[in-house]
Structures are given as C-alpha cells and as structure tokens.
Amino acid sequence: MEEEKVSPMAAMFRSVPQIFRGRQCAPGPLSARMLSKIADEKRPLADKVAVITGSTKGIGFAIAQRLAQNGAHVVISSRKQQNVDRAVAMLKEEGLSVTGTVCHVGKAKDRQHLVATALEHSGGVDFLVCVAGVNPLVGSTLGASEQIWDKILDVNVKSPALLLSQLLPHMEKRGGSSVVLVSSVVAYLPVPKLGVYNTSKAALLGLCKSLAIELAPKGIRVNCLVPGIIKTDFGLGEKAVPNLLPDLNKIYGLQRLGEPEDCAGIVSFLCSPDAKYITGENIVVAGFSPKL
Numbered sequence: 001m002e003e004e005k006v007s008p009m010a011a012m013f014r015s016v017p018q019i020f021r022g023r024q025c026a027p028g029p030l031s032a033r034m035l036s037k038i039a040d041e042k043r044p045l046a047d048k049v050a051v052i053t054g055s056t057k058g059i060g061f062a063i064a065q066r067l068a069q070n071g072a073h074v075v076i077s078s079r080k081q082q083n084v085d086r087a088v089a090m091l092k093e094e095g096l097s098v099t100g101t102v103c104h105v106g107k108a109k110d111r112q113h114l115v116a117t118a119l120e121h122s123g124g125v126d127f128l129v130c131v132a133g134v135n136p137l138v139g140s141t142l143g144a145s146e147q148i149w150d151k152i153l154d155v156n157v158k159s160p161a162l163l164l165s166q167l168l169p170h171m172e173k174r175g176g177s178s179v180v181l182v183s184s185v186v187a188y189l190p191v192p193k194l195g196v197y198n199t200s201k202a203a204l205l206g207l208c209k210s211l212a213i214e215l216a217p218k219g220i221r222v223n224c225l226v227p228g229i230i231k232t233d234f235g236l237g238e239k240a241v242p243n244l245l246p247d248l249n250k251i252y253g254l255q256r257l258g259e260p261e262d263c264a265g266i267v268s269f270l271c272s273p274d275a276k277y278i279t280g281e282n283i284v285v286a287g288f289s290p291k292l
C-alpha cells in the first residue's frame with residue numbers, strides 16, 4: 001500500500017500529544033514507521049532500561065517519572081514494598097513503562113535482586129541513577145558513633161559503587177551507558193552539625209571522578225547531580241539543611257527552594273545521547289552556585 005504523504009510539520013502536530021504522555025502512538029493515518037521515527041526523536045531514551053535507587057518519592061521519583069516519560073523502561077526501588085507498589089501504580093497510570101522491587105541499597109541480597117529484576121525487561125541495563133541517601137545524625141562529627149559512620153557511608157557512598165559493580169557486566173555490553181550519582185551542595189558548603197553527611201556527599205564527588213576515569217575506556221559515562229535545598233520530606237525535615245544554614249539561595253540565588261522536578265531534566269539529559277561527550281562532571285542544581 002502506498003504511504004500517505006504528510007509534511008514533517010503536520011506529522012509532528014498529529015503525534016505530539018501522545019508522545020508527551022509517554023504512550024505509544026496508536027496507528028492512525030500516518031504510517032507506523034513514520035510515527036515511530038517521530039516518537040523516537042521526542043523520546044531520547046526509547047528502548048533503554050534505567051535502574052533508580054530511592055525512587056519511590058522525592059527527587060528519585062521525579063527522575064523516574066521523567067526518564068520513563070522520555071521513553072526508558074524504569075525500575076523503581078526503595079526499602080518498603082508498599083511504597084514501591086504505590087510509585088509503580090502512579091507511573092503506570094500515566095501509561096509509563098515501569099517495574100519495581102524492594103531494595104535497601106545497603107543490603108547485598110537486595111542489590112542482587114534489583115539487578116535481576118532489571119534484567120527481566122530486555123537482558124541489560126543502560127542507566128543507573130543512585131538517589132538513595134540517609135542522614136541519621138545532627139551533631140558533632142567527632143561525637144558520631146562507629147555505627148552512624150558505617151550507616152551513612154554504607155548507604156550514601158559504598159552502595160552506589162557496589163551496585164554499579166554488580167550491574168557493570170550488564171551495562172558495558174549495551175553501549176552508551178550512563179551513571180548518575182546524587183551528592184549535595186553540602187559537599188561544597190559543609191553545614192555545621194552535619195559533618196558525617198557532608199563528608200559522605202563530598203566523597204561522592206570524588207567517586208564520580210574516579211569512576212568516570214575508570215569506566216571511560218568502556219564507554220560508560222559517570223556524572224553527579226549536586227542538589228541544593230529541594231522540597232522533599234528529606235529536604236524539609238528536622239535534620240535538613242534549611243534549619244542549619246543561612247539561606248544562601250536568598251542572598252545569591254533564585255529566591256526559591258527547589259522542586260524535585262528541577263532535578264529531573266538534567267538527569268534525563270545526562271543519560272541521553274545529547275550528553276555523550278560529558279563525563280566526570282558534578283552539576284549543581286541549587287538556584288545559586290556554591291562555586292561563585
């Protein structure tokens with residue numbers, strides 16, 4: 001059958017609403033081939049698989065939503081089954097391609113299960129975004145117990161490296177793989193009473209640089225998102241930075257706190273082919289620059 005001739009502009013106009021909802025386009029008057037070409041242009045992460053830790057709410061959930069809207073199959077995870085189920089249901093309601101599993105990133109067995117779940121989709125993984133992070137302590141750095149040090153360093157610093165080592169064989173065979181770590185502005189501007197957390201987030205900047213060098217020959221890029229104060233349970237909780245630091249954003253910045261969605265686009269970009277020559281970067285999303 002002869003293909004209907006439609007100008008590129010008209011084609012774009014007809015297909016845009018479906019693409020923006022992240023759904024597959026229904027067959028219409030345009031040929032399936034043309035629709036899928038346009039859809040791929042609008043969905044730069046199509047056919048990719050993303051694993052995201054700590055993604056049932058806050059910054060992680062916003063990143064999961066954006067990567068899925070941009071075409072990736074996203075594997076949601078965090079510590080509690082009911083939270084995983086809720087997040088997966090919310091995204092599926094939008095027509096997005098997601099699965100989920102419980103993963104406490106500090107537990108080797110949970111990490112292994114997360115890897116296995118991710119492989120179920122298409123046998124490989126393209127993106128790892130390590131969002132899970134904790135801060136159980138407000139107090140003196142030198143007064144922190146060994147248990148506190150272990151918990152913060154295990155979850156915030158060791159787990160991204162250990163999870164990546166488990167995923168590596170499944171990422172290196174894909175080509176164009178990308179890893180995004182999540183640090184914090186406290187890495188640049190240490191907050192009093194958050195010494196152990198500050199240290200863990202500064203360590204992530206170093207981990208990003210080291211992994212970027214180590215994985216560059218394999219074609220895997222590693223970058224780091226560095227959020228300022230973002231409106232989440234963690235960001236606004238009693239152990240959060242705004243209660244402990246003068247509001248630098250009010251003095252130097254855009255005069256507002258960040259939303260989780262403010263962190264989503266940059267991560268999607270870092271995973272996309274548009275960022276294929278970017279690695280080893282720590283990118284601040286804080287409404288001001290702590291490096292001014």
Ligand SMILES: NC(=O)c1ccc[n+]([C@@H]2O[C@H](COP(=O)([O-])OP(=O)(O)OC[C@H]3O[C@@H](n4cnc5c(N)ncnc54)[C@H](O)[C@@H]3O)[C@@H](O)[C@H]2O)c1
Nearest residue numbers: 054056057058059078104105132133184229230232234235
């Ligand atoms: N909100 C901010 O102001 C801010 C600023 C800088 C950096 N960050 C970092 O961003 C990340 C996300 O924070 P958020 O503000 O979205 O917090 P949030 O509390 O809204 O979400 C945190 C998510 O991580 C999960 N999580 C916590 N511990 C986990 C563990 N051991 N294993 C697996 N999942 C775990 C939680 O279940 C939840 O889904 C953290 O690493 C945090 O340090 C947040």
